[in-house]
Amino acid sequence: MLDDFKDEQPIVYKVLTNSLKKNKYSHAYLFELNGYSKGLDIALAFAKFLLCPHNYSNNNLCENCVQCHNIDTNNFLEIKVIQADGQWIKKEQLEELQRQFMTKSLLGNKKIYIIKEAEKLNVAAANSLLKFLEEPPEGIIAILLTNNMYQLFNTCLLYTSPSPRDRQ
Numbered sequence: 001m002l003d004d005f006k007d008e009q010p011i012v013y014k015v016l017t018n019s020l021k022k023n024k025y026s027h028a029y030l031f032e033l034n035g036y037s038k039g040l041d042i043a044l045a046f047a048k049f050l051l052c053p054h055n056y057s058n059n060n061l062c063e064n065c066v067q068c069h070n071i072d073t074n075n076f077l078e079i080k081v082i083q084a085d086g087q088w089i090k091k092e093q094l095e096e097l098q099r100q101f102m103t104k105s106l107l108g109n110k111k112i113y114i115i116k117e118a119e120k121l122n123v124a125a126a127n128s129l130l131k132f133l134e135e136p137p138e139g140i141i142a143i144l145l146t147n148n149m150y151q152l153f154n155t156c157l158l159y160t161s162p163s164p165r166d167r168q
Helices: 010-021 041-050 066-072 091-100 124-133 154-160
Strands: 026-030 079-082 111-115 139-144
Touching: 010 041, 026 066, 026 079, 041 066, 041 079, 041 111, 041 139, 079 091, 124 139
Parallel strands: 026 139, 079 111, 111 139
Antiparallel strands: none
16 A cells, blocks of 8 residues: 555655544645656555555554455555546546445445646546636545646646645
């Protein structure tokens, strides 16, 4: 889980674990990867950390609860990974995500979506995402992965930056 990145990504590890220890997590995160090949792995580890009912950051401590087991086997309905369909991430993909995430969570109280290569959002998809980021339903957390945050639409950057209340 997240402890696997403790030495490899110490700053990211510390920021993410401290936010949950203080029960101050955001509704959206932006991970700028700069070519880091394990971006999806760390995003899934963070999602697992958020969703584990014991909030363990280490698989050995968890003893494989139902949520962690389902995440490990890609059978967890409350996590959705979106990636480019062809060259772009399309509006229809985001609309489908929003439909799926309008229902209550079956296990726990959070749902998490991860957008790989968020810089590949086309204009319509970015606008659709903006609506979801502006007024996220309770318990919905976004993780956007990008290799270069300057290639993202400004609206994505605005709503994944920590709000003043998150900085306290």
